[in-house]
Amino acid sequence: MATLLITGADLLGTGAQDLLVEDGVITEVGSIRSAKGADVLDADGLVALPGLVDLHTHLREPGREDAETIASGAAAAAVGGFTAILAMANTSPVTDTAEAAERILDLGRATGLVDVVPVGAVTKGLDGEELAELGLMHRSRAAVTVFSDDGHCVHNARVMRRALEYVRAFGGVISQHAQDPQLAGPNACAHEGELSGRLGLPGWPGIAEESIVARDVMLARHIGSRVHVAHVSTAGTVEVIRWAKAQGIAVTAEVTPHHLVLTTDLIAGYDPTYKVNPPLRPQEDVDALRAALADGTIDAVATDHAPHARHDKEHAFTEAAFGMLGLETSLSVVSDVMVGGGLLDWAGVARVMSVAPARIAGLAAHGQPLAVGSPAHLTLVDRDATVTVDRSASLSLSRNNPWHGRTLRGAVHATVFGGRLTAQKGAIA
Numbered sequence: 001m002a003t004l005l006i007t008g009a010d011l012l013g014t015g016a017q018d019l020l021v022e023d024g025v026i027t028e029v030g031s032i033r034s035a036k037g038a039d040v041l042d043a044d045g046l047v048a049l050p051g052l053v054d055l056h057t058h059l060r061e062p063g064r065e066d067a068e069t070i071a072s073g074a075a076a077a078a079v080g081g082f083t084a085i086l087a088m089a090n091t092s093p094v095t096d097t098a099e100a101a102e103r104i105l106d107l108g109r110a111t112g113l114v115d116v117v118p119v120g121a122v123t124k125g126l127d128g129e130e131l132a133e134l135g136l137m138h139r140s141r142a143a144v145t146v147f148s149d150d151g152h153c154v155h156n157a158r159v160m161r162r163a164l165e166y167v168r169a170f171g172g173v174i175s176q177h178a179q180d181p182q183l184a185g186p187n188a189c190a191h192e193g194e195l196s197g198r199l200g201l202p203g204w205p206g207i208a209e210e211s212i213v214a215r216d217v218m219l220a221r222h223i224g225s226r227v228h229v230a231h232v233s234t235a236g237t238v239e240v241i242r243w244a245k246a247q248g249i250a251v252t253a254e255v256t257p258h259h260l261v262l263t264t265d266l267i268a269g270y271d272p273t274y275k276v277n278p279p280l281r282p283q284e285d286v287d288a289l290r291a292a293l294a295d296g297t298i299d300a301v302a303t304d305h306a307p308h309a310r311h312d313k314e315h316a317f318t319e320a321a322f323g324m325l326g327l328e329t330s331l332s333v334v335s336d337v338m339v340g341g342g343l344l345d346w347a348g349v350a351r352v353m354s355v356a357p358a359r360i361a362g363l364a365a366h367g368q369p370l371a372v373g374s375p376a377h378l379t380l381v382d383r384d385a386t387v388t389v390d391r392s393a394s395l396s397l398s399r400n401n402p403w404h405g406r407t408l409r410g411a412v413h414a415t416v417f418g419g420r421l422t423a424q425k426g427a428i429a
């Protein structure tokens with residue numbers, strides 16, 4: 001296998017260093033004059049982070065390969081700085097069996113770009129009633145440890161209790177899409193407030209998220225199991241999680257880049273680009289989410305990359321599909337708002353975009369310090385580069401990009417996966 005010499009990367013804390021990578025492993029760190037036969041990657045002035053890990057990606061294969069395939073999503077991930085992504089189970093068919101999970105694992109491996117880690121469904125067909133083959137999925141080659149009905153809430157408390165009991169045996173975790181279906185029905189599509197009333201859009205109140213999270217942390221405490229809260233969107237949910245962590249309850253949480261920046265007023269023109277689940281919230285919530293990410297109440301950033309074909313997204317607001325792209329822009333958004341805003345330093349970015357998500361998903365090869373003996377998964381960031389997002393330049397097959405036209409400071413320069421350069425400057429290497 002090829003040898004790679006990365007020169008002059010800022011390893012945060014130890015300053016500029018050279019890294020030698022052989023057979024996918026970091027074998028030397030320091031001042032390395034030369035390495036025979038090595039490809040050289042000049043990282044002068046770039047920050048080196050452990051490869052980014054996304055806890056929440058929607059690839060649309062199998063079933064909707066017109067919107068995204070595992071290969072196109074993996075390419076978008078590599079360009080976005082990721083070396084591992086968790087593929088949500090709401091495909092068609094649903095990832096609710098060991099065979100389905102192994103198939104996603106194998107299609108991911110074939111890309112050679114990023115570890116594609118299947119998330120298993122909690123219930124068969126995401127029906128919310130009957131538990132899927134959680135144990136078989138865990139014991140399969142795919143070794144599934146994260147389970148989610150994402151897109152749907154596991155709203156039946158008895159089913160959620162059983163799922164938490166089941167995964168406790170092997171240290172698994174349930175990632176909950178928290179949305180009480182009575183408080184926010186299937187048509188709910190806008191933050192419930194003065195604006196949703198004026199626009200005549202069915203409201204999705206924060207309490208529909210907060211009440212499920214409150215219930216779930218109590219179930220996790222009762223059972224002694226782990227629960228993860230997907231895409232936290234409100235200040236009230238932050239309060240519940242802060243309280244639960246203070247009690248020692250095993251709860252973790254993620255926030256999306258879009259909920260850290262975009263606010264509900266963007267939907268005033270009924271542009272379906274801004275239709276997402278959970279909905280964009282007011283500035284007070286955005287501020288609380290930023291503070292919670294900075295202080296560790298929210299553990300991780302997760303993209304909730306949700307590609308949709310034009311004919312599903314370009315509709316009247318109430319008819320359009322929920323979701324927005326995120327893989328290629330997330331590092332720049334986090335850099336711009338959290339580093340630029342003085343809320344996180346780069347070690348903090350490493351924590352919320354690599355170390356914590358790898359730990360939550362149980363990915364031992366990811367989120368490791370960039371030191372001798374670690375797997376060579378790393379992301380090189382140009383902290384001063386400014387990028388103006390162009391949705392037509394995306395490697396995703398979809399174009400529902402809410403960042404189009406925005407200028408952000410900080411960009412992924414290159415991604416190294418298993419010792420191999422996978423992406424550089426927005427293109428596959």
Ligand SMILES: NC(=O)N[C@@H](CC(=O)O)C(=O)O
Nearest residue numbers: 058150151276277306322323
């Ligand atoms: N986030 C979204 O708006 N949509 C997701 C489902 C989900 O994450 O709930 C999707 O699969 O399209």
Ligand SMILES: [Zn+2]
Nearest residue numbers: 150151177277
């Ligand atoms: Zn969801």
Ligand SMILES: [Zn+2]
Nearest residue numbers: 088150151304
């Ligand atoms: Zn999702």
